[in-house]
Amino acid sequence: MSELAWLTERPIAHRGYHDMNKDVWENTLSAFSRAIDAGYSIECDLQYAADGVPVVFHDDDLQRLCNLPGALRDRSSGELGLLSVGGTKDRIPTLKQLLKLCDGKVPLVLELKGRKGDDEGFAETVLEELEGYKGKVALMSFDLWLLKDLKSLNPPYPIGLTADGKNPDTFFAHDEAMHLGLDFISYFYGHLPNPFVTAHRQRGIPVITWTVRDEAAREHTLANADQMTFEGFDPRESPALVS
Structure with a gap:
């Protein structure tokens, strides 16, 4: 069985x-x-707070999720940890809080969200936070510079490319990333099948998709990839269309 x-x-x-x-x-x-x-x-997103602490958050700014103006990276992890997400009791968590909660119970697929020219130390800090963690972890990113940083640190975790696109120019850029020796691919399901993904699957590279929200997308994933990243339904049931 594959590792x-x-x-x-x-x-x-x-x-x-x-x-x-x-x-x-x-x-x-x-x-x-x-x-x-x-x-x-x-699956979750990691951003780099102003004090150099990895936090779990998708957007570059705080407006959609916290109803506040301004960039996430302008605030420290302590400040972010006081902000309500969606007006709920939940606050913006750090990677360390996620690791403590998960404690190896289920695998983690962590996507590093980069900001070009402003990511010095990001990859290294994520790996420092993961040191000693016993659960299954995979790391991925859209950003070539972060993938290069991760590979240069020789981590004990699989590293993957997050990607989309259907044209040859896009595939050329994706192949540049794969030449780093990446272990898996996370691809937008709507851009499958394509020659880039098919070729790497034939090499034995696992492919997961994003983001599946209905039965058609799930069936498309099953036909063209190895697993789905989903939201809006329970995979144990047949999903209704999610708007």
């Missing part, structure tokens, strides 16, 4: 097992607890 079989053996909850930000919001400890209880792997 990476764990990555594709169960559905992956996109930003945790939230309810499309109705009561349980994305990238919160509540969403992660819900995924753990259901036995799903957790």
Whole structure:
């Protein structure tokens, strides 16, 4: 069995097992607890706070999730940890808080969200936070410079490319990243199948998709990839269309 079989053996909850930000919001400890209880792997986003601490948050700014102006990177992890997500009791968590909560119960797929020219030390700090963690972890990014940083540090975790696109110019850029020796690919399901992904699957590279929200997308993933990153439904049931 492949050493990476764990990555594709169960559905992956996109930003945790939230309810499309109705009561349980994305990238919160509540969403992660819900995924753990259901036995799903957790995908989430890491950003670099002003004090050099990795926090779990998707957007570059705070408006959509916290109803506040300004960039996330302008605030320290302590300040961010006081901000309500979606008006709930949940606050913006640090990576350390996620690791403590998860404690190896389900796999983690961590996406580093980069800002070019402003990521010095980001990859290294994430790996420092992970040191000694006993659970299954994979790291990925859209950003070539972060993938280069991660590979240069020779971490004991699989590293993957997050990507989309259907044209040859896009595939050229993706291949540049794969030449780093990456271990898996996370691809937008709507851009499958394509020659880039097909070629790497034939080489034995696992492919997961993002973000599956309905039955058609799930079936498309099953036909063209190895596992889905999902939101808005329970994979144990047939999903209705999520708007």
